[in-house]
Amino acid sequence: MAPPRYELTLHRPISRSLLDVIETRFDHVSTPGADGTVLVVDNVDQASVRALLTLLWDTGHHVLAFEEKTA
Structure with a gap:
């Protein structure tokens, strides 16, 4: 079984520092x-x-989609 891969789509670009x-x-x-x-x-x-997810929300990022991808 392949390790899980998660793909998160955000409302706006993520900053380099984050x-x-x-x-x-x-x-x-x-x-x-x-x-x-x-x-x-x-x-x-x-x-x-x-x-x-908590880190993203705490820094003002809105997660539009969250998917577990399989290889």
Whole structure:
């Protein structure tokens, strides 16, 4: 079974400083789109997902979509 991959679509681009914080806290993070509104996190557990969502909400980001992707 492949590790979970989560894709979060945000209302607006994520700032570089916040992305730096997220990359420090979570091992496998990427923003595949050029505009920075999609955040992909690999191999995290539910507690980590909740922490990430809380961090985004606390910094004023609105999550439009949250999907678990399978390989």
